[in-house]
Amino acid sequence: MDNLEKYRDENAFQLPNGYFEKMQDEVFQKIHYHQKISRRNRFIITFSSLAASILIFIGLFVFLPKNGQPVLVSSLDSVSESKVFQQVNSELNTNKEIVSENESMLSDDNKQIAASESVNSETKNNSKDKVQQFNSLDYDIAESYSEELVYADIAELYSE
Amino acid sequence: MPVDDQYILALFSKEKTKEQAFKLLMDKYKEVIYFAIRRVVFSHEDANDITQNVLLKIWRYLDKFRGDSSLKTWIIKICVNESLTFIEKKKKMLNLFDDSYADYMVTSVAEDKYFSADKIQQLLQKAIMLLPEKQKIVFTLRYYDEMPYEEMSKVLNTSVGALKASYHFAVKKVEEFLAKH
Numbered sequence: 001m002d003n004l005e006k007y008r009d010e011n012a013f014q015l016p017n018g019y020f021e022k023m024q025d026e027v028f029q030k031i032h033y034h035q036k037i038s039r040r041n042r043f044i045i046t047f048s049s050l051a052a053s054i055l056i057f058i059g060l061f062v063f064l065p066k067n068g069q070p071v072l073v074s075s076l077d078s079v080s081e082s083k084v085f086q087q088v089n090s091e092l093n094t095n096k097e098i099v100s101e102n103e104s105m106l107s108d109d110n111k112q113i114a115a116s117e118s119v120n121s122e123t124k125n126n127s128k129d130k131v132q133q134f135n136s137l138d139y140d141i142a143e144s145y146s147e148e149l150v151y152a153d154i155a156e157l158y159s160e
Numbered sequence: 161m162p163v164d165d166q167y168i169l170a171l172f173s174k175e176k177t178k179e180q181a182f183k184l185l186m187d188k189y190k191e192v193i194y195f196a197i198r199r200v201v202f203s204h205e206d207a208n209d210i211t212q213n214v215l216l217k218i219w220r221y222l223d224k225f226r227g228d229s230s231l232k233t234w235i236i237k238i239c240v241n242e243s244l245t246f247i248e249k250k251k252k253m254l255n256l257f258d259d260s261y262a263d264y265m266v267t268s269v270a271e272d273k274y275f276s277a278d279k280i281q282q283l284l285q286k287a288i289m290l291l292p293e294k295q296k297i298v299f300t301l302r303y304y305d306e307m308p309y310e311e312m313s314k315v316l317n318t319s320v321g322a323l324k325a326s327y328h329f330a331v332k333k334v335e336e337f338l339a340k341h
Contacts, residue, residue, distance in 0.1 A: 003335055007284050008303065012276040013198050020190050023208065027186070027215045028179075034216070 162188055165231040172222055182219055189235055192305075196236055199300040200243040202265060202289065204274040206250075210242050217242070229314045236307075237315045240297055247293060258292070265289040287337035291330055298323055299330040 163184045171181030193214055198207035217238055225234055251261050266286045269275060275285070288296055297316065301307040309320045316323065 003338070004284075004303065004331060007280055007338075009276065009278070009281055010304070012278070012281040012285070013195065013204075014274045014276065015204065016274070019208075020194075023194075023211065024183075024186050024190070027212055027219075030212065030216060031182075031219055 169222070169225070169227075169231070182222075185218070185222075186215065189232065192232065193235060193239055196239040196301070196305070197243050199288075199304055200240070200293075200297055201246060202275075202285065203268065203272065206246065210239075210246050214238050214242050230311070233311050233314050236301070240315055243297075244293060262290050283338055283341050284334070286341075287334040290337065291333060295326050295330045295333075298326045299334070302327050 171177040194211045197210045266289050269285045309323050
């Protein structure tokens with residue numbers, strides 16, 4: 001340890017001239033800057049909390065019950081008497097009429113479709129019968145023609 | 161004549177005299193703060209940054225100082241914590257591990273314009289740079305500031321016995337390094 005004692009030199013670490021004065025000024029500048037920011041933040045927080053509390057108060061005033069009945073219900077009753085409500089009601093009635101008209105038109109269409117389907121099935125049956133008749137005709141013709149050929153062959157044999 | 165800590169604290173507790181109290185505190189402790197940091201991080205630029213951060217923290221938290229230890233011990237504790245945090249950040253930034261960071265610091269000793277050109281001083285600093293971080297702090301607090309072990313145990317939250325052993329090992333390592341070079 002005695003060996004190290006003799007090497008101890010407080011002045012080994014040097015500094016720029018007037019360092020501590022400048023450093024103190026810089027620190028105070030930073031402190032003032034931080035104070036400004038914290039004051040601004042405090043203002044923002046206070047303002048926003050005030051705005052939020054006003055909104056909550058308005059909300060409570062509108063939605064909380066007044067004389068046993070919620071304020072919202074009494075305001076809805078007044079809406080039913082208003083012109084807007086009547087207008088909306090008449091619009092709804094005309095809509096209902098249009099819907100019922102559409103439904104009746106749809107039922108007519110369905111009847112027409114059913115009728116056309118029965119006609120189609122009849123024509124299908126007729127055409128099947130015609131095909132069968134044609135096929136049997138075709139068979140008869142083919143048979144008679146083949147008989148003629150056989151007779152012709154026999155006649156040829158005999159002529160030789 | 162140095163101002164009493166209690167007087168500074170009393171002034172600081174009032175909004176009107178807060179700045180005056182802080183000025184007195186800075187006048188009293190600026191060198192203690194700066195050199196406690198400088199001996200750990202070595203570079204003047206780094207020490208300047210950390211000193212300013214420490215002073216801002218003192219400004220912010222001096223209201224919460226409970227007086228469990230002396231004001232000087234409380235301030236040095238902040239200095240040590242800030243220095244260690246700074247070193248960890250710097251290691252990460254430079255992507256260096258403990259050994260390579262020590263080598264980096266040793267090379268910076270010779271290049272620093274705010275450090276003595278004396279060869280023995282440079283060798284001593286290089287030897288200190290090679291110590292592990294906590295051992296370096298124990299060594300500098302005891303060797304340069306002659307801080308009592310009891311006070312140091314409050315700063316570093318370590319037992320007096322462990323601090324004595326740590327300082328003993330640090331001295332041995334520094335002496336060996338000086339003997340080799």
